[in-house]
Amino acid sequence: MSKPELLIVGGGPAGMSAAIEAASHGVRCCIVDEGRELGGQIYRDAHAIEREASPDLINPRGDELRKQLAALTNLIEVRSDSMIWGISDGNKVAVGKEASGTEFITPAAMIMATGAYEYIPPFPGWTLPGVMTPGSAQILAKNLNVMPGNRIVVAGTGPLLYVVASQLVQKGINVVAVLEATQRRDWLKVPFAGWQAWELLKEGFGYLRVLRRAGVPVYYGRIVTHAEGDAELSHIYHAPVDKNWFPDRDKEECLEVDTLCIGYGLQSRNYLAQLAGCKIEFDELGGGWVLQRDKRLRTSQPNIYAAGDGAGVAGSKIAELEGRLAGLDVAASLGHIDAEKLQQKNKPLQRELERFSSLKNTFARLTRIRPGLTELVDTDTIVCRCEEVRWKEAKEAIEHGGHDFRTLKVMTRLGMGMCQARFCWPPMARIVAQYKGCDISEVGPVRPRPPIRPVRLDVIAEAQSNQTQETE
Amino acid sequence: MVSIFIDGQKFDVPAGITLAGALYMLGKRIMRHTPRDQNPRSIFCGMGVCYDCVVVVDGQANIRACQTEVRPDMRVVTQRGEPKLEHSF
Numbered sequence: 001m002s003k004p005e006l007l008i009v010g011g012g013p014a015g016m017s018a019a020i021e022a023a024s025h026g027v028r029c030c031i032v033d034e035g036r037e038l039g040g041q042i043y044r045d046a047h048a049i050e051r052e053a054s055p056d057l058i059n060p061r062g063d064e065l066r067k068q069l070a071a072l073t074n075l076i077e078v079r080s081d082s083m084i085w086g087i088s089d090g091n092k093v094a095v096g097k098e099a100s101g102t103e104f105i106t107p108a109a110m111i112m113a114t115g116a117y118e119y120i121p122p123f124p125g126w127t128l129p130g131v132m133t134p135g136s137a138q139i140l141a142k143n144l145n146v147m148p149g150n151r152i153v154v155a156g157t158g159p160l161l162y163v164v165a166s167q168l169v170q171k172g173i174n175v176v177a178v179l180e181a182t183q184r185r186d187w188l189k190v191p192f193a194g195w196q197a198w199e200l201l202k203e204g205f206g207y208l209r210v211l212r213r214a215g216v217p218v219y220y221g222r223i224v225t226h227a228e229g230d231a232e233l234s235h236i237y238h239a240p241v242d243k244n245w246f247p248d249r250d251k252e253e254c255l256e257v258d259t260l261c262i263g264y265g266l267q268s269r270n271y272l273a274q275l276a277g278c279k280i281e282f283d284e285l286g287g288g289w290v291l292q293r294d295k296r297l298r299t300s301q302p303n304i305y306a307a308g309d310g311a312g313v314a315g316s317k318i319a320e321l322e323g324r325l326a327g328l329d330v331a332a333s334l335g336h337i338d339a340e341k342l343q344q345k346n347k348p349l350q351r352e353l354e355r356f357s358s359l360k361n362t363f364a365r366l367t368r369i370r371p372g373l374t375e376l377v378d379t380d381t382i383v384c385r386c387e388e389v390r391w392k393e394a395k396e397a398i399e400h401g402g403h404d405f406r407t408l409k410v411m412t413r414l415g416m417g418m419c420q421a422r423f424c425w426p427p428m429a430r431i432v433a434q435y436k437g438c439d440i441s442e443v444g445p446v447r448p449r450p451p452i453r454p455v456r457l458d459v460i461a462e463a464q465s466n467q468t469q470e471t472e
Numbered sequence: 473m474v475s476i477f478i479d480g481q482k483f484d485v486p487a488g489i490t491l492a493g494a495l496y497m498l499g500k501r502i503m504r505h506t507p508r509d510q511n512p513r514s515i516f517c518g519m520g521v522c523y524d525c526v527v528v529v530d531g532q533a534n535i536r537a538c539q540t541e542v543r544p545d546m547r548v549v550t551q552r553g554e555p556k557l558e559h560s561f
Binding site: 034036041047048049117118127128129130131132133135136137138139140144146148231232269385386387388417418419422423454 | 487488501506508512516517519523524
């Protein structure tokens with residue numbers, strides 16, 4: 001296939017919709033995705049083993065999107081099992097496989113559809129085998145038919161908890177309890193605020209019904225304060241919280257479990273966009289540091305768009321709509337459709353987007369991270385999983401003047417490991433801000449540098465030498 | 473089914489499963505011990521972001537078990553501490 005005009009980063013609902021929309025107007029697209037099949041995290045059910053594992057739990061929307069995309073294969077190139085580790089000169093994108101074969105792509109436009117990952121604040125015991133994200137348990141149980149444990153607690157906040165807990169129940173796993181940090185009275189506002197997005201509410205009630213029928217108790221206004229175990233998880237402790245999620249330690253209770261699925265909502269993945277020079281801002285209701293965008297979903301960089309959870313956490317329905325809007329705008333900006341057609345196509349999508357915005361905003365307010373979570377760390381709690389930096393070490397560095405990412409990294413190695421600060425820094429930035437009594441914008445985000453994925457040096461060297469040969 | 477070797481021992485696991493899924497299925501929740509404190513770690517994020525489930529695969533260290541599909545005769549070694557230099561290339 002000839003050189004793509006549009007590079008789409010990520011093959012979830014936003015990326016697939018962007019490709020479908022753009023290609024339907026004649027734009028040559030390339031989707032780069034880390035997974036082995038398209039679908040992203042939410043529609044991870046295309047592989048044969050995944051289809052057989054839980055046929056009843058497959059979301060038909062993923063299949064529909066994959067089908068629409070397959071009908072446009074002459075215009076859409078799909079690079080699965082691939083990652084992008086760098087971008088330079090505005091649009092020179094390094095696409096490669098885990099161990100070899102980097103290629104450079106220079107598209108005319110890009111859509112960042114990089115999705116989101118879970119937010120987990122550090123707490124004592126959170127590195128024990130058996131403590132994992134709800135998404136992780138979902139992949140094991142639903143997609144691979146592997147039981148993550150025999151006695152599971154699902155904890156944190158947000159809609160994903162109920163999706164995963166109900167699916168674990170349907171796979172016959174003993175879910176001991178669901179612990180939701182936000183108070184029940186706040187959750188009761190959801191149906192009123194989100195009635196326009198009736199199909200999502202219906203879906204949500206479906207999950208709760210599964211839990212109720214199975215007798216799984218859902219406790220609101222409780223958080224996990226710490227976890228214990230010798231080599232693996234054996235016990236968790238949980239306590240009621242006030243409206244700022246500060247736990248009442250006198251009322252702590254213990255549960256014997258082998259698995260804890262814990263996650264406090266999602267946060268955007270935007271390192272690549274940042275590397276391309278796209279500006280970010282802190283948005284409490286968008287899941288942390290998010291990309292700045294205009295109404296047309298353009299970032300601060302020319303010809304780079306962002307759609308879906310990677311641009312600010314908003315869910316799969318909004319991701320799809322944003323993907324289509326961005327794909328449409330690219331088609332217009334590259335001259336495949338005229339302004340009139342753009343306007344005509346754009347309007348119904350905008351209206352549909354409006355329909356989901358109230359529910360999205362309500363969820364965002366309900367599940368926003370409260371300050372009580374940042375005070376779970378104990379002296380010896382690991383705050384950087386990769387480099388095994390403990391709170392006492394980080395605290396000492398903060399007291400010696402380390403209060404931004406770079407300084408703390410140099411002083412303690414925090415954020416220097418393989419995840420490249422994706423897990424430690426978002427909660428740590430809150431902890432530092434709270435500890436110093438300043439605003440999180442003063443603490444700041446990570447400033448990612450290439451390679452934004454761990455890549456072997458010989459892979460980079462080989463890519464560079466191929467590049468030089470080409471230019472010569 | 474596919475035969476793989478984990479720390480020298482042979483196991484049959486379903487074709488198409490990820491290495492993390494296979495290890496979990498076999499009850500091997502501990503996938504590595506950390507370099508600094510030799511603490512046990514397992515699958516955490518499950519989607520390739522956290523790099524907590526890294527193992528040595530066919531002589532290559534720091535491979536994410538959650539992102540790697542099993543292949544026939546794959547040789548897997550659970551990492552103990554810092555991976556040896558010969559596993560880095």
